[in-house]
Structures are given as structure tokens and as C-alpha cells.
Amino acid sequence: MIEVIALSLLFILFGSVFFSTLFIVFSMVENEKRAAIRMVPVTIFLLIFGAALIFVAVPFIFQITLLAFILVALFVVLLPFGNKSITFPVPEKQFDERDVMFSRAALKTDTVEFKNYYAMRPQNLQADNAFRKLPGLLNANAKYYNRYIFSAANATFSTVNLLQPLTEQKTSESDDKKINAGEVTLFLKKWAEKLGVHSVGITHLQPHHLYSHIGRGKNYGNPVELNHKFAIAFTVEMSSKSLSYAPQGPVVMESSQQYLNAGTIAVQIAEFIRNLGFEARAHIDANYRVICPLVAQDAGLGTIGRMGLLMTPKLGARVRVAVVTTNMELVTTSPKGIDSSVVQFCEICKKCAVNCPSNAISFKSGKTKSGWKLWKISHEKCYTYWCKIGTDCGRCITVCPYSHPNNFIHNTIRLMIKRNPVNRWLALKLDNYFYGTKPGLIPLKKWMG
């Protein structure tokens, strides 16, 4: 009996040493020096404790108490409770794309569009005039101006623009209009993975997914008319290394790159569907008819969290989303409800709100009398900050505990977070201990200029 207890303790202790050593190695690879350094004393303590169990006559009563304590703790960690499936209320009104900050920023003074917009929304004029006085995105006078980085991001956005004509094209004449929905859905998913998507899902296109009016491009102001039945949503990963420099230039270099990657894949998928003889439209950066995070959430790719972005299970908000809509029959992946663990974690975390330099993210609870509501950020405050610094900031994404790399260590923590509220509380404490509540800015690498 004594030997069994001692061996069990040794097994648990050396398992913990293995995990903590792995954590140190992964943290070094991820350039998270603070996390690696903070795990060293924990590992040494576990090693000394293990050695004491082997070489010192530890009283039996102490051993059995410790084992009982560890088993109870393990039981609590593994126990699934406090996780209800939820639904967010469907927005009553469609959102007008003309209210998106990029649409407002693109309005030129003394144009008809400018006058009409502020006649319709006089309450936005003051806030918009404030950001118009600032340098602006990728501007040479902005705070984080960097000649090479801004030029690279501009080059990538110009390449995204070249894709715009490919978003809407004529459907090929096809004699064979029959399609096996299951077969083509499987093909699409597998092919999308090969093209580099992180996750892909399909949902029925709903009215609230669509903007009410077009806010960008040559059809500005026209009502959105899209009668497609299905929407394919997918995510591409944004590099955690690039995002770690937030809010400096590498963030906008990375987001532009992933807009390009997502855009390229979306136009490929849309063209594939047209080749089969069905209508399809790609929704890519600066050319959306749908609100991508709402579509992606309904397709089961994640949950919209406190920072107003889609939080995916393995990458958090560290993704870009694109959508293809079509009238080709597909098999949907929509879940019956949304896993509440993300919103429950957001409820206690608030790290994005604490770190947001423009106070755009709400600290308020997402709970309502009837359930949960979608958190909304102040897009005016956020965009005005972008216009000061010249990049798209991304500080909220970087500090989010869900944004850590997709590997064994962080996925274990993510699984814990999903399981119960005790784990969520613990995971938040650990995240703050290892990574800090307000991580500092990381200096740019020499090659970045």
C-alpha cells in the first residue's frame, strides 16, 4: 500500500515535471521569455519534491493526504459542468455597410455621397471629422510609420485589390446541373484545407448575415441583393509571432497578408462552384455583401467574444475570415447552439479591454435577463486610434489568452477552459502569471528596418 501511494505520487510529479519542461521549451520557441523564466522555479520545486519522495522518509500520512488532494484536484479539472449551449439573439435590423468605419473613411468631402451620408447620420460627423484630422492608416506621419513595413502592407493590399473583379463572375454553362451535396461538400472542405484554410464551415444564408446597403466600391448606396441559399465560411491563421509586435507595423503586414490569402482562396472556391454551373460570390476584404463573423459563427467556426471578433477554438481571434455564397446545394455544419465556454471566459477575463489603448472594448457583462448578447466595441474609438498609429493595432488579439499558438500545451489549456468554470478561473490566473496582465511592447527585429 505504502509503495503504491509513493509510486503514484512519483508518477504524477514526474508527469508534471515533463509538462512544465515542455512548457519552458515551447515558451522559448514562442519567444515568451517571461513565461519560460516563471516556469523554471515551478519545475525545480517539483523535481526537489520528487527527489525527497525517493530519498527521504516522507511520513505516510503526508503522502496519502497529498495524493488525496491531487486526485480531488484532478477530478475537479476533468469534471464537465456549468457549460450550457447558448444562442445569441438574431439582430432585428440588417447592418448598413455605409456605417462601417472604412466606408466612412473613404467618403470624400464635397461629394454627393458625403453629403447624403451625414444627412442620414448627422450623429457620426463629429467623430469622423476627428479621425480625418489624423495621419491615417499606413500614413508616413503616423506614430508607428516604418518605410519598409508600410510599403509591404500597401503592396499586399494592392494585390488584394487585383482580386476584386474575380469576386463576381459569370456562371459557366453546364449541361449537368445535378450535384451530390454530400460529395461536393466533402470535396470543398478537403480542398480548402489543402489551400491552407484553418477551419471551414457551411450555413444557410440568413437575412441578418447580409448588409442592408453596399458601403464600398462602385455600387455604393445600393441595397444588397443576394439570393444565395448557402454560405461557406472559412478562416486562415494569422501568425502569432507577427501579432506579438502589436500595435506596431508587423501586425498590419500580417493582416494584409492574411486578407490576401483568404481572398485568393475565396475567389478560387467561387470559381470552382461556377465551373460546376452554379452561381457563387466571393466576399473578400473591401468587397463584402455579408458580415463574415456572423456567418462564420452560424457555420460553427467559433463564438463572437468580448472584442467583437470571431473566437475560434484553437486560434482564438488570431484568424481572418472570408465567405463564399452560392445557390449550389451543400451540407451545412451549423451547430444547434453555441458553446458558452468562450463567453463565460470573456465574462471574467477582460484582458482585451484592459489592454485596449483606445478604451474601445467594453468591461460590461455580456449577460442579459434572457441569456447572452453579442458584445460590441466602439468602432469609432478603435479606428481613430488606428489613424493615429498608422497600423490596425491588434493589441486585443495579441493579449487574448485564446491567441496562444496551436500546440499541445495551449490546446490542453483550451480543453480545460471548455470543461468548467473552475478551470476558466484557474486558466486566467495562470495566463496572467506567465504572460502578464499588461504585456509590454516587443522591439522590432533588425531586418524590419
Ligand code: SF4
Ligand atoms: S482577451 Fe479575454 S475577454 Fe477579451 S476576447 Fe479574449 S478571452 Fe475574451
Ligand code: SF4
Ligand atoms: S484593435 Fe486596438 S484599438 Fe481596436 S479594439 Fe483592439 S486593442 Fe482596441
